[in-house]
Amino acid sequence: MALKNLIEAKQLLEQGVLGELIADATKFEESDKTNSIPQLLDGKVLAALFYEPSTRTRFSFETAMLKLGGEVISTESASHFSSVTKGETLEDTIKIIGGYADVIVMRHPDKGASKRAATVSPVPILNAGDGPGEHPSQALLDLYTIKKEIGRLDDFCIAMVGDLKNGRTIHSLVKILAERKNVLIKLVAPCELQLPGEYVKLLEEKKVKFEKLSDLDDALDADVVYMTRIQKERFESKEDYERVKDCFVFGKNELAKFNKNGIILHPLPRVNEISPEIDSDPRAAYFRQAKNGVYARMALLKMVLGK
Amino acid sequence: MALKNLIEAKQLLEQGVLGELIADATKFEESDKTNSIPQLLDGKVLAALFYEPSTRTRFSFETAMLKLGGEVISTESASHFSSVTKGETLEDTIKIIGGYADVIVMRHPDKGASKRAATVSPVPILNAGDGPGEHPSQALLDLYTIKKEIGRLDDFCIAMVGDLKNGRTIHSLVKILAERKNVLIKLVAPCELQLPGEYVKLLEEKKVKFEKLSDLDDALDADVVYMTRIQKERFESKEDYERVKDCFVFGKNELAKFNKNGIILHPLPRVNEISPEIDSDPRAAYFRQAKNGVYARMALLKMVLGK
Amino acid sequence: MALKNLIEAKQLLEQGVLGELIADATKFEESDKTNSIPQLLDGKVLAALFYEPSTRTRFSFETAMLKLGGEVISTESASHFSSVTKGETLEDTIKIIGGYADVIVMRHPDKGASKRAATVSPVPILNAGDGPGEHPSQALLDLYTIKKEIGRLDDFCIAMVGDLKNGRTIHSLVKILAERKNVLIKLVAPCELQLPGEYVKLLEEKKVKFEKLSDLDDALDADVVYMTRIQKERFESKEDYERVKDCFVFGKNELAKFNKNGIILHPLPRVNEISPEIDSDPRAAYFRQAKNGVYARMALLKMVLGK
Numbered sequence: 018m019a020l021k022n023l024i025e026a027k028q029l030l031e032q033g034v035l036g037e038l039i040a041d042a043t044k045f046e047e048s049d050k051t052n053s054i055p056q057l058l059d060g061k062v063l064a065a066l067f068y069e070p071s072t073r074t075r076f077s078f079e080t081a082m083l084k085l086g087g088e089v090i091s092t093e094s095a096s097h098f099s100s101v102t103k104g105e106t107l108e109d110t111i112k113i114i115g116g117y118a119d120v121i122v123m124r125h126p127d128k129g130a131s132k133r134a135a136t137v138s139p140v141p142i143l144n145a146g147d148g149p150g151e152h153p154s155q156a157l158l159d160l161y162t163i164k165k166e167i168g169r170l171d172d173f174c175i176a177m178v179g180d181l182k183n184g185r186t187i188h189s190l191v192k193i194l195a196e197r198k199n200v201l202i203k204l205v206a207p208c209e210l211q212l213p214g215e216y217v218k219l220l221e222e223k224k225v226k227f228e229k230l231s232d233l234d235d236a237l238d239a240d241v242v243y244m245t246r247i248q249k250e251r252f253e254s255k256e257d258y259e260r261v262k263d264c265f266v267f268g269k270n271e272l273a274k275f276n277k278n279g280i281i282l283h284p285l286p287r288v289n290e291i292s293p294e295i296d297s298d299p300r301a302a303y304f305r306q307a308k309n310g311v312y313a314r315m316a317l318l319k320m321v322l323g324k
Numbered sequence: 325m326a327l328k329n330l331i332e333a334k335q336l337l338e339q340g341v342l343g344e345l346i347a348d349a350t351k352f353e354e355s356d357k358t359n360s361i362p363q364l365l366d367g368k369v370l371a372a373l374f375y376e377p378s379t380r381t382r383f384s385f386e387t388a389m390l391k392l393g394g395e396v397i398s399t400e401s402a403s404h405f406s407s408v409t410k411g412e413t414l415e416d417t418i419k420i421i422g423g424y425a426d427v428i429v430m431r432h433p434d435k436g437a438s439k440r441a442a443t444v445s446p447v448p449i450l451n452a453g454d455g456p457g458e459h460p461s462q463a464l465l466d467l468y469t470i471k472k473e474i475g476r477l478d479d480f481c482i483a484m485v486g487d488l489k490n491g492r493t494i495h496s497l498v499k500i501l502a503e504r505k506n507v508l509i510k511l512v513a514p515c516e517l518q519l520p521g522e523y524v525k526l527l528e529e530k531k532v533k534f535e536k537l538s539d540l541d542d543a544l545d546a547d548v549v550y551m552t553r554i555q556k557e558r559f560e561s562k563e564d565y566e567r568v569k570d571c572f573v574f575g576k577n578e579l580a581k582f583n584k585n586g587i588i589l590h591p592l593p594r595v596n597e598i599s600p601e602i603d604s605d606p607r608a609a610y611f612r613q614a615k616n617g618v619y620a621r622m623a624l625l626k627m628v629l630g631k
Numbered sequence: 632m633a634l635k636n637l638i639e640a641k642q643l644l645e646q647g648v649l650g651e652l653i654a655d656a657t658k659f660e661e662s663d664k665t666n667s668i669p670q671l672l673d674g675k676v677l678a679a680l681f682y683e684p685s686t687r688t689r690f691s692f693e694t695a696m697l698k699l700g701g702e703v704i705s706t707e708s709a710s711h712f713s714s715v716t717k718g719e720t721l722e723d724t725i726k727i728i729g730g731y732a733d734v735i736v737m738r739h740p741d742k743g744a745s746k747r748a749a750t751v752s753p754v755p756i757l758n759a760g761d762g763p764g765e766h767p768s769q770a771l772l773d774l775y776t777i778k779k780e781i782g783r784l785d786d787f788c789i790a791m792v793g794d795l796k797n798g799r800t801i802h803s804l805v806k807i808l809a810e811r812k813n814v815l816i817k818l819v820a821p822c823e824l825q826l827p828g829e830y831v832k833l834l835e836e837k838k839v840k841f842e843k844l845s846d847l848d849d850a851l852d853a854d855v856v857y858m859t860r861i862q863k864e865r866f867e868s869k870e871d872y873e874r875v876k877d878c879f880v881f882g883k884n885e886l887a888k889f890n891k892n893g894i895i896l897h898p899l900p901r902v903n904e905i906s907p908e909i910d911s912d913p914r915a916a917y918f919r920q921a922k923n924g925v926y927a928r929m930a931l932l933k934m935v936l937g938k
Contacts, residue, residue: 052367054367060666060668060698062694062697062698064690072399073420073421075397076371076397076399076421076424076425077424079397080369080397080424080425083369083395083397084367084369084395088697088698089397090689090690090693090694090697090703091398091705092686092690092707093399093400093401093707094707103860103900103902104900104902105899105900105901105902106907108907109899109900109901110900112918112921113687113899113918113921113922114687114690116918116919116921116922116925117690117691117694117922117925118690118694246410285412285416285420286410286411286412286416286417287412287416288410288411288412293413293415304419304420304423305423307419307420307423308420308423308424311423311424359674361674379706380727380728382704383678383704383706383728383731383732384731386704387676387704387731387732390676390702390704391674391676391702396704398705400706400707400708553717592719592723592727593717593718593719593723593724594719594723595717595718595719600720600722611726611727611730612730614726614727614730615727615730615731618730618731
C-alpha cells in the first residue's frame with residue numbers, strides 16, 4: 018500500500034496511505050516529546066534539490082530526515098547548478114544525484130518537473146513544489162493538522178478563504194476532501210478569485226455540499242477556517258481590490274464571532290489576512306500547523322524509504 | 325543562573341554565567357583532544373538563520389553543534405528567504421523556524437533584530453551579529469582566549485588598537501572588562517577613531533584605569549594586544565589616513581619590543597594591520613582565538629539548551 | 632605511504648596509493664549494499680569550501696563523509712565569503728577553517744589555489760577543482776570505474792574522445808595511464824582539439840602506444856571509450872564546428888559497432904555527445920561512474936584522515 022514517490026496530492030487517496038501517514042506522524046510527534054524518536058533512517062541520505070529557494074519547506078524536510086537519524090545534502094538555489102548552465106537535462110541530474118542519495122526532495126519552478134524526475138530516478142522523489150503545479154506534502158500536513166486538532170477528517174465544516182483560484186494548497190485539499198464523508202465546504206472569496214470550474218464540478222460529481230460566499234462573517238461557524246493570501250496584483254483595478262479586501266481578513270472581530278471549538282489554519286507566509294492580535298488565541302493553529310509539517314514529512318520519509 | 329538566550333554581551337556579566345561558560349569551554353577543548361566529547365545534544369537541531377552571509381561565524385556555530393552530537397539546518401543568505409520577499413515578518417519566521425529547531429543562531433543586518441526574535445521565539449536565540457549592534461559570542465571567545473592564554477581575567481593590561489570607535493567587538497569587551505578587577509586598558513587609536521564617549525564614561529564610573537595613546541609602540545608592554553582593522557574609508561582625507569596608518573600595524577619591529585609573555589589577538593579577518601611575518605611567533609594567538617570560538621560556542625549551546 | 636593531501640593527479644602514482652584507494656573503495660561499495668559501512672569518521676568534520684559552485688562534486692564528497700559517520704559544514708558559493716570581500720587572504724581563511732574542521736574539500740577558480748592552501752593548512756586539503764588546473768578525485772573515480780568494470784588497469788585499450796586539448800580530466804588520466812603497462816590510447820579529436828604537445832611527449836617518453844584519430848568509428852574496438860564535451864566556442868568558425876561535430880557523438884550507430892565487452896565513460900555533464908537512447912545499454916557506464924565517485928572519495932577521506 019505504501020507510496021514509492023509523492024508527486025501529486027491525489028496519491029494520498031490511495032488505499033490505506035493517508036491513514037498510515039497520519040498514524041505515523043502522530044507516533045513521531047509523541048516520541049519527539051520524550052526524545053525517543055526511533056532512528057529508522059540511520060545511514061540514509063536525503064538530497065534537498067531546490068531549483069528555487071524555499072527555506073521553510075527545505076528546513077521542514079531536512080529536520081524530518083535528521084530527527085529520524087538520517088543525513089542531508091542540500092542546495093539552496095538553482096543558480097548554483099553549474100551543470101544546469103552547461104546544458105544538462107533534469108533527467109541526467111536526477112540520475113546522478115540518485116546515485117548519491119536515498120531519497121530526493123525536489124523544488125522546481127516548472128509544472129511537472131517532479132513527475133519527469135520520478136520517471137528516471139533510481140530513488141524516491143518527493144515533490145516539494147513544482148511551480149504552479151502541486152505541493153502535496155503541504156496537503157498532508159494540513160490533513161494531519163485537522164485530524165489532530167478537531168479529531169476527525171469526516172463530518173466537519175471547512176471554510177476556505179481568500180484566493181481560491183490560484184492557491185495550489187486549496188486545490189489539493191478540495192481533491193482530497195471530495196472523497197471524505199459528510200464534509201461541508203464554504204468557499205469564501207471575491208468573485209474574481211472563486212474556485213475554478215473543474216474543482217466545482219468535482220464537488221458536484223462527488224455530491225459534496227458546498228456554498229459560495231463573499232464574506233468571511235458568513236463562515237465563522239465552520240470547524241476549520243483555512244485562510245490564504247490575497248494578492249493585490251490579482252485584481253484588474255485597485256478599486257476592485259479595495260472594495261473587497263476587508264471581507265477576507267481574520268481579526269479580533271471575526272475571532273469574537275468564531276466557533277468556540279474551531280481552528281484557524283494558514284499555509285503561511287501570511288501578510289495582512291490574519292491579524293497578529295489573534296495569534297495567542299488557542300484556536301489560532303497556524304504555527305502548530307507549520308510544526309506539524311515536520312511530523313507529516315517524517316511519516317512520508319518512513320513510507321517511501323520502506324521502513 | 326543559566327542564560328536562556330544570548331543577545332548582548334552584557335548578559336555574560338550575569339552571576340555565574342561567564343565562569344560556567346569558560347569552565348565548560350575548557351572541558352570541551354580537553355575532551356576534543358582525546359576524541360571524547362560528550363554527545364550532550366544528540367537529537368537536538370540547530371537552525372543557522374543567516375540573513376547576511378558570515379561563513380566563518382556560521383561554520384563555528386555549526387561545528388560546535390555537530391561536535392556535541394547535534395544536527396544542523398542552515399541557510400547561507402537572506403536573499404533565499406522567499407517568505408521574506410512575500411512580506412513575512414521576522415516574528416512569524418522565528419515562530420515557524422522555532423517549531424522545527426531547538427535553538428536558532430541568527431545573523432541579521434538590523435540592530436535589535438535578535439532581541440525582537442527572542443521576544444517571540446519558542447526556542448533559544450543566539451545573536452551571531454545584528455548589524456551595528458552586538459556580536460556577543462565573539463566577546464565570549466575573546467574572554468575565553470585571554471583566560472586560557474594568560475591564565476586570568478583580572479590583574480592584567482590590555483591594549484586595544486585600531487578602530488575603537490566602530491568596533492563592536494571592542495565595545496563589548498570594554499563593557500565586560502569594566503567589571504573585572506585591576507584591569508589597565510590602553511586605548512591605541514588615531515583621534516578620529518578613539519573610543520566613544522559613552523564607553524569612556526563607563527570606564528570612569530567603574531574606576532577602571534585607562535590611557536589614550538596614539539602609537540602602538542607605547543603599548544607593547546601590555547599582556548594582551550587586541551588588534552582591529554582600520555578602514556581607509558573612515559578618514560576624511562587620504563592624507564589623514566597616510567599620516568597615521570603605520571602607527572597601528574603590528575610587524576617584526578613591534579614583535580621585537582613586545583612583552584615576552586604577552587599575546588596578540590584579532591577578531592579577524594585582518595588585512596594589513598598584522599604582518600603575516602609574525603604569525604609563527606607563539607605570542608601570535610589570533611588563529612588559536614578563532615579556534616577557541618568553537619569551544620566557547622559549545623559551552624553556550626550546552627547552557628541555553630539546558631544540558 | 633598514505634597521502635596527506637590530494638592536490639594533483641600525479642600523487643595517485645605514489646607507491647601503493649592507488650592500489651589502497653581502489654581496494655578501500657571496493658570494500659566501501661560492498662558494505663554499502665548491506666548497510667554496514669564502518670563509521671570510521673565518527674566525530675570528524677569536513678568543510679566543503681566552494682569558492683565557485685559545483686553541486687555535484689560537493690554532494691559527492693559530502694555523501695562520502697556522511698556515509699562514513701562524519702559531519703559536514705558547507706558553503707555553496709564564494710560570493711558568500713564576506714571575509715574575502717574584506718580582503719582576507721586564502722591562507723588566512725584556510726588557517727581559520729582548519730581550526731574548525733578535520734579536512735577541507737576545496738573548489739577554487741584559480742589554478743594552484745589548493746596547493747597554496749595545503750602549504751598553510753593544519754588539516755588535509757582535497758582539491759575538488761582549481762580552475763584550469765587539476766581535479767584529481769575525478770581521475771581517481773575514473774580509474775576505480777575502469778578497474779571495476781573491465782577488471783584491470785593494465786593491458787587495455789582506451790579511446791579518449793572529444794576535446795583533448797582543454798579537458799583536465801583527460802590530462803590527468805594520460806599522466807596516470809602513462810605509468811601503466813601495455814595501455815593503448817586512441818586520441819580521437821578534431822585537429823584543433825588534439826592532445827597538447829607536452830602530453831604527447833610524455834606518452835613518447837614512456838613508450839606508451841597511441842594513435843591520433845579523427846573519427847570515433849575508428850576507435851569502437853576500444854575496451855573503454857571516454858567521451859568528453861566539445862564546446863562550439865572552441866572553434867574559429869561555425870563551419871569548422873559543423874564539419875566535424877558528428878564524428879564525436881556516441882549514438883545508436885556507434886553502439887551497434889562497439890566492443891561487446893567495452894564500456895562508455897563520461898565525466899558529465901553531457902550535452903549532445905552521447906545520445907540518451909543508449910543510456911539503457913549495459914555498456915553505458917557513465918551514471919555508474921558518477922556513483923563510484925562516492926566510494927572513491929570515501930577511500931580518499933579514510934586515507935587522509937589516517938583511519
